[in-house]
Amino acid sequence: MQEINVALVGNPNTGKTSVFNQLTGLNQQVGNYPGITVDKKTGGCQLSKNQSAKIIDLPGTYSLNASSEDERIVTKLLLDENQTDFPNLAVVVCDALNLKRNLLLFTQIKSLGIPTILAINMADQMDRKGINIDVPALENALDTKIALISARKKQGFNELKQLIADYKNLPVNTSFNIDDIAPEYFNTLKNEFPTQEAYKLWLVISQDIVFGNITKQQISDKNKNLLLEASALKKLQHKETVKRYQFIKEKLDKHYNIDLNKATGFRAKLDNILTHKVWGYVIFFFIMLLIFQAIYDWSSYPMDFIDSSFASLSTWISELLPPGKFTDLLTEGIIPGIGGVVIFIPQIAFLFFFISILEESGYMSRVVFLTDNIMKRFGLSGKSVVPLVSGTACAIPAVMATRNIEDWKERLITILVVPFTTCAARLPVYLIIIALVIPDQRVLGIFNLQGLTLMALYVLGFGMAILSAWLLNKILKSNVKKYFIIEMPAYKLPLARNVFFNVVEKTKAFVFGAGKIILAISIILWVLASYGPTKEFYDAETFVTENYADSLSPEEIDTKIASIKLENSFLGLAGKGIEPIVAPLGYDWKIGIAIVSSFAAREVFVGTLATIYSVNSEEEETIKNRMAAEVNPILGGPLFNFASGISLLLFYAFAMQCMSTLAIVKRETKTWKWPMYQLISMSAIAYIFALAAFQLLK
Amino acid sequence: METTAAQLKKGQKGIIKTYHAEHIPLKLLEMGCLPGNEIELLHIAPLKDPLYININGSHLAIRKETAKHIEIEVVK
The missing domain is CATH 3.40.50.300 (P-loop containing nucleotide triphosphate hydrolases)
Known part of the structure; x- marks a missing residue:
């Protein structure tokens, strides 16, 4: 065949x-x-x-x-x-x-x-x-x-x-x-290379593209007059057009x-509304609100379902298989790791469902048109708006949404700054720390201080993203002069088939592109948290049973064991190891461990602290009370006070603590260079801000 | 001062006379921005930039900084 x-x-x-x-x-x-x-x-x-x-x-x-x-x-x-x-x-x-x-x-x-x-x-x-x-x-x-x-x-x-x-x-x-363009030039070209299509050679010359065995160099070797200076080249290209x-x-x-009047009537009417100076923004605002609602709220139902399904699968398999290292690896490492990839699918699917509709219908170009003037001040264009706004729900689909930015530099900048926007995973961390260190008071009689703090953190994230974009635009060099031209296509009813294919394609790209990396890192993190090099780690059970058997209930003994094991695991030792580094920020080694394990996902912070404090409850109130009782080992006084709380909030606002984002950035930029750049620079920014805040406020 | 596309008012049409080659990307020419063709300003973005134009049947948005390098003769 x-x-x-x-x-x-x-x-x-x-x-x-x-x-x-x-x-x-x-x-x-x-x-x-x-x-x-x-x-x-x-x-x-x-x-x-x-x-x-x-x-x-x-x-x-x-x-x-x-x-x-x-x-x-x-x-x-x-x-x-x-x-x-x-x-x-x-x-x-x-x-x-x-x-x-x-x-x-x-x-x-x-x-x-x-x-x-x-x-x-x-x-x-x-x-x-x-x-x-x-x-x-x-x-x-x-x-x-x-x-x-x-x-x-x-x-x-x-x-x-x-x-x-x-x-x-x-x-x-x-x-x-083709000779019509410039008879003399193209005749010379044909005489020098009689067996080749002249237009192909012209593209080799004008585009600097190698084809087959003919390079620009070879053409110039044969007759160096054939290579033109930039301005002469452009002139010929214009003439060709x-x-x-x-x-x-x-x-x-x-x-x-x-008949042009028949052809454009509908478009003109719709454009009058959709690009209107008031209605244009109102409609855009409501569409973004809808997208936001979908990735923030609607996707939480399938996500909860995925979460509990993988948890039950782990429990079921651990009961089915004989206990041992392999079963642990499977039920605590691999299955939750796969769950950690699958859990993002609803958000990605929802975002791309909306994005394909916006693109298919022709509306996306109108969004670019409406917002370009704001974004161009920061070296971006209107095309970055949708990725940046959706980053406020989750950076992973947002990074993938940068694909419709044709200009590589602009796309790269958007990818690099998206993780600064306040994603949903930061919220649990923010909420518990705000509850601890910001008084529940009203300002000016109506505004709740805690609510204002939360809002300030959202503004801070977005501001930092924009500011970094502006800086990166100055730093990153691009040898192509950028022009802004976008087509404003005719409005069309989106085709269900195209939307479906697009959602499937993007989901597959995430699962198979970034999923492997996320799975690998989560297994490594699990190994680090479940194994330790010292006697204390392996003797945790005997130690707790011998010393606490009378004073604690069986449940409390289990949590105590988990706490000692985590403290002495490789991950725990890493947390202790970084204590000298995080002490100037106002943290102790327990927060150190929580920060290290947050790399799996930021929201892990709360759960990790619960394990370390051997709080046998996922209830926020219980964990909060336990945190409030912690004492700073060096300075004395409460560990979570205003200074260290603000420092921690700033740290979580700026630090790159999400392996899934790093994995998707690797997938989209096809190199480890940019995710590493993000990891290092964002962590450095976070450290500096947290340090300054704690030292000034303590 | 030559009249340029940046000076068009909403709904106004013009004929392209010439363009400043060094400031106009090839892509714009390829989309129909050539001398003799008609250009119509359909909308101006609420923040005054970019401009939504129709050149030769192509509906495009370009920034004012580009439009001011397209010289035109206003038709009506």
């Missing part, structure tokens, strides 16, 4: 992803392009009984002149004949409403000599929008085959598959003459008609 490679290309917002989903169904894989952060999406498509195709869904682009990493992928794949994925043909997906602009990319791909099909999408709307296409005449004029399709209505796909199967009959000549548009206009004017 013969498999052919099909490159699916097209402008953003043309429904290319819908076409991909329609051609491949659930038969999709996400892989990597070597060395870069762009995901590679491929899928199988059965064309006929004995012919199948591998569809490669390339990132949306307006042209082969790449301006981002995503767009370079397209140019690279279409140039390099030695790649295993080199396409036998390209399918260019176009929007029937804006054919003129879409054809620019089409004529470029034709110039590469690749057999190309023009798939005109949204063909079902042509009548309503007043569009008329003379298909056979246009096929002739553009030297191609045209498929009129509608991904939404699932129309025209049999014809498209038929054209793909018959790709050997596609015309490869091109009526656009002008010439291509002239060509397109000439061909389209004869065979394509559009």
Whole structure:
């Protein structure tokens, strides 16, 4: 059986992803392009009984002149004949409403000599929008085959598959003459390399992309006049665009008609409301509130269910298997570790459910439009708003949501600063410490001081994120000058199928990309907390039974044993080891242990303290009373006072204490460099602020 | 002073005369910002920037700093 490679290309917002989903169904894989952060999406498509195709869904682009990493992928794949994925043909997906602009990319791909099909999408709307296409005449004029399709209505796909199967009959000549751009230059190019497509060489020169065995260096070796200076290069690129548009206009004017008034009426009405100076923000606020509600509140039901299911699974297996190290590893290490990955799925699924709807409908571009002016002051653009706001629920889906930021530097900055926003996991820590050290009073008669403190912490987190973004924008160098251009696509009803595929894809990316790392670290943390190097650790049970058998109840004995074991475990020793480091912040070794174990997830702080204090209760009140009774070993007086409390709040506000976030940042940036950078710099910032607060307030 | 796209009022249209090549990204040209084409200002963001324009059937948002490098002739 013969498999052919099909490159699916097209402008953003043309429904290319819908076409991909329609051609491949659930038969999709996400892989990597070597060395870069762009995901590679491929899928199988059965064309006929004995012919199948591998569809490669390339990132949306307006042209082969790449301006981002995503767009370079397209140019690279279409140039390099030695790649295993080199396409036998390209399918260019176009929007029937804006054919003129879409054809620019089409004529470029034709110039590469690749057999190309023009798939005109949204063909079902042509009548309503007043569009008329003379298909056979246009096929002739553009030297191609045209498929009129509608991904939404699932129309025209049999014809498209038929054209793909018959790709050997596609015309490869091109009526656009590249010599028109600059006759002298392109003639020299052709004379020097008579066997190559001149346009390919031009892309090698202008894009600095290596294809096959031809590099920029080799071209310059042959004739160094062929390499142009930046300004001359840009001039030729501009000229290319002008010439291509002239060509397109000439061909389209004869065979394509559009009634613009019919085409844009609905968009204009909706834009009047959605980008309105008051209603625009009100609507955006309510949409964000809804998203927030979903990841904060609705997802807590499935999360609680996952939590208790994994707990019961552990209990059930520990009763089933004979006691021993293996059973412990399974029930206390591996199963809770997997549970710790699965627990994030509801939040990720909810966030991407909403994000895909916002993107599919075209609303996301309006959000960018409304908020860009605020964000640009900090070196970001409106595209960072949704990730930053959703970070207030959980940083993990928020980091994944940065994928729609095309500019790499801007995306990286957003990823780096998102963990400063106050995620839900910080809340239990904040609540218990605020209850301990901030008096329950009213200010100005109405505001509760504890509530104000909590709000101040949220503002602080967001402020720190914005401030860091501004700083990083000054520090990080980028050699590309950044321009802000976004398309404002027509409004569409989101397709359930596309939303579903997107949610599945993002969830899989998290579970299989970051999940492995989270599982590994949580097993390591469990081992460190369950084993110790000393006699005290192993003798804990005999020690407690001998000394406390008369004074404590059996339950209290168990918690006492757990407390002594944790204190003498590797993790406990690490906590004790860092006591000299955290003492200037006002903490003792017990808080040290809680901080070290918080690395699994911040909310573990409270539970760890409960174990160390051998409080046999998850009741917040009990733990709180026990904490209030603690005495500072060096300074005397209560351990949790105003100074150490504020210090601890600041520490938790700024420190990078979430291995899951580090794992997802590794997944999204494809290197350990950036998560390590976050870990070190955020911890340093946290330490400095906590130190200053304690030393000034004590 | 030449009239630029940054000076358009909401709902106004113009014809692109020329652009300052060194300040205009190739991408904008590829989206249709070429001399002779029509440009219409559809909306201005509530915070005065960016601008929501229609060039040659492409609906885009660009910042004022880019728009001021597109010289136009106002149509109406």
